[in-house]
Amino acid sequence: MDPNAAPTLIKVLGYNNPAVAATATQGLIKLGRNIVPTLLISLDTGNYGARAWIVKVLAALRDPRGLDLLEHALIADIAPSVRRSAVKGLADLDLDESKALKELARCCNGLLQASKDDEWIVRYAAVYGLERRMTLNALTPSMKNRGRSMLSQLASEQEDVKVVRLRASLALQRLCVG
Template identity: 60%
Template sequence: MTNVSPLEGAIADLQAAKTTPELIRATKNLCNLRTIEAISTLIEVLGFNNPAVASVATAGLIELGSQAVPSLLVSLDEKNYGSRAWVVRALASIRDPRSLDLLEHALATDIAPSVRRSAARGLAELNLIYPEDSSKLNRCLLALLAAIKDDEWVVRYSAIFGIELHLLKYNSTYKNLCILGLKQLSSNSESIKVIRLRATLALQRLNPS
């Protein structure tokens, strides 16, 4: 009898799975191996168009952390919105600075609001160091500032959160520009009430006096 490694067994179980419960169980088993050798298969799972299974695979990739980033960065499927959303969500949660270019591009250009929202969250929380990474932090802030004009309110909401977080933690030459943008969102020129309230809260936290 041929010896089968735990990884090979887990992948075989995943390939044999037919139902969602079977796919979830097989994906969990693959994640539990906690090995970088499972990364490519977990990324494939993101493209199954099964949110319950993709959620498990994403959690496994996030747990692997920065080890998963190189593969995630080259795995975006332009034709599969669901897969893109999970990849961007994973990168945003891992917070690795190598994701900056991809998150910046996704926020500015992706057609899917959920992808743009995840990208905004990722840019808000990247593990960057001030002042050494000032130029990268400013790139994040400028991308978020552009996103407060997004057509989708959920993206604008995430952008407000990101701007507030950056300005509370770091000095920036763009602070006045950001404050102006937040004031516009807090005014009646913004049609969505929750956005006006969130922008107002951000302004209060940034200027408590």
């Protein structure tokens, strides 16, 4: 696929047509990480649909250059689907464990924050992210303790959504076995 297609594909994300946007998203993902700078400067903050799709692309590309935008989307976006995609991105960013301790801490702090989101789908995604990040050797004992504590809280009756409780319980089981 031609990298020069990126601006057109990004423009298409803003159309009110989910099928076309999904196709454009796949095209952008196929273009790879070279388009991350273009994505970051092309974000249309006034268009929910475009924001949602760009956050999905950044999450799929797993490029650390998207960290600022993913954090911002998690904190500031009103749409639960955008926040959920941002959480997935924070969980899956490719970070060099030995060099990116600060970025890893930022990802984990974002996941901890997402664990308190009002929307259950965001909390569910945060459980996945915490489980994923807590398997990393570079994670500090303090951060691992905070993660386990949050997972325990989400696995308890304090969490009112059963599927989140069950997913948090599964994450704790997997972390204890691993």
